[in-house]
Amino acid sequence: MGRFPSVLLIVASVTQVLSLCSHNTFLHPRAEGGAVEVKTFGYVGNIGPLFWATLEVPANSVCATGTRQSPIDMREGTFNMIPASDLSIEIPDFPAGTEFENLGTTVEIIGKGGELKFGDKTFTFQQAHFHLPSEHLDNGTTRAMEMHAVWQSENQEIAVIGTYIDIAIEGAAAVAPIATAPTEPPAAAPPAEVGAAVAPAYATEGVVEAVGLPAPVQVQERSWLGRFRRRSEAKKQQQQKRQEVAAPPSTAASAFLETIFSKVGEIATPGTVTETPPLVISEVVNLWKAGSFQGYSGSLTTPPCSEGVHWLVSTQTLRVSAATFFKVRDVLGFNSRITQNAPGKINVMAEAAMKALTLAVPLPAAAA
Numbered sequence: 001m002g003r004f005p006s007v008l009l010i011v012a013s014v015t016q017v018l019s020l021c022s023h024n025t026f027l028h029p030r031a032e033g034g035a036v037e038v039k040t041f042g043y044v045g046n047i048g049p050l051f052w053a054t055l056e057v058p059a060n061s062v063c064a065t066g067t068r069q070s071p072i073d074m075r076e077g078t079f080n081m082i083p084a085s086d087l088s089i090e091i092p093d094f095p096a097g098t099e100f101e102n103l104g105t106t107v108e109i110i111g112k113g114g115e116l117k118f119g120d121k122t123f124t125f126q127q128a129h130f131h132l133p134s135e136h137l138d139n140g141t142t143r144a145m146e147m148h149a150v151w152q153s154e155n156q157e158i159a160v161i162g163t164y165i166d167i168a169i170e171g172a173a174a175v176a177p178i179a180t181a182p183t184e185p186p187a188a189a190p191p192a193e194v195g196a197a198v199a200p201a202y203a204t205e206g207v208v209e210a211v212g213l214p215a216p217v218q219v220q221e222r223s224w225l226g227r228f229r230r231r232s233e234a235k236k237q238q239q240q241k242r243q244e245v246a247a248p249p250s251t252a253a254s255a256f257l258e259t260i261f262s263k264v265g266e267i268a269t270p271g272t273v274t275e276t277p278p279l280v281i282s283e284v285v286n287l288w289k290a291g292s293f294q295g296y297s298g299s300l301t302t303p304p305c306s307e308g309v310h311w312l313v314s315t316q317t318l319r320v321s322a323a324t325f326f327k328v329r330d331v332l333g334f335n336s337r338i339t340q341n342a343p344g345k346i347n348v349m350a351e352a353a354m355k356a357l358t359l360a361v362p363l364p365a366a367a368a
């Protein structure tokens with residue numbers, strides 16, 4: 001029992017010290033023209049997620065004690081569905097491209113303005129980075145990757161839009177054996193049907209939209225989501241219809257991602273930076289607007305795991321070609337934090353530590 005108090009002490013010393021999710025925010029300002037800061041935490045072994053709290057004490061303690069940690073399994077009851085029409089999202093395109101950096105723990109593009117508004121809060125777009133595989137689980141299932149678009153408000157609150165990335169279906173069609181190739185003109189097979197036939201899993205996308213927006217399922221304490229007011233359904237539908245026109249086909253590779261990742265080989269080494277070609281990020285913004293968001297109050301998914309992060313996980317999916325996925329995988333390796341307990345539940349590491357001790361404690365007594 002002698003070791004219990006130290007565990008409890010850690011559990012009790014919840015710090016709210018705010019800070020990779022946080023790169024290029026007030027927490028970790030980016031040095032202009034300086035070298036790219038390479039992170040010292042990792043995803044494997046004794047610098048991996050199980051050890052983050054011990055890498056910097058007490059700055060990272062909340063990684064092992066916080067009860068609203070991210071990422072989580074996005075299951076019904078853990079989030080509130082937010083219609084895209086409740087938010088205002090604008091990001092100017094990048095006609096001159098932007099910096100694309102390797103931080104050792106992720107690769108990231110640097111923002112050049114852009115505004116996210118919800119309720120009475122206004123956030124500025126800071127950066128977007130990538131995780132492989134996805135950090136959030138889509139109702140229990142991992143996706144190939146996840147993009148995190150990070151925003152910061154003037155009073156230094158952080159919002160992150162998470163977007164799942166899957167492999168484009170078009171590649172599968174392209175390599176289909178000639179014997180099974182359709183004999184009719186391509187127009188006879190709409191992309192949606194092709195997608196559904198090739199990968200039934202993708203057919204679940206948009207189901208959330210189709211069944212309508214459920215009433216907020218579980219009102220979390222201090223929920224910022226509660227302040228949203230629904231606009232008229234007619235206006236929303238009109239807006240979505242307009243935006244769907246601009247959204248890419250659901251199974252095609254994203255031009256935005258393909259353009260960024262065309263340069264990923266140039267930043268294979270941590271600490272390196274390159275420039276992207278011109279980027280049309282409005283493709284992504286329009287995709288977001290054509291869907292909804294699963295919102296919850298969580299944390300940074302990297303040390304120091306600060307809480308109070310406004311999470312918005314898009315119901316829409318971006319895609320990359322298989323060839324691009326392999327290129328990105330060679331650079332990112334593995335950078336996904338262990339799934340955390342549902343918001344409000346005990347920290348998964350604290351829970352594991354306490355359960356492990358109940359097994360370990362009898363051992364010395366038995367030996368004595």
Ligand SMILES: *[C@@H]1O[C@H](CO)[C@@H](O)[C@H](O)[C@H]1NC(C)=O
Nearest residue numbers: 075076138139140204207208
């Ligand atoms: C989530 O997964 C469970 C099974 O684990 C299933 O019963 C449920 O219908 C799924 N929900 C959605 C929205 O797909």
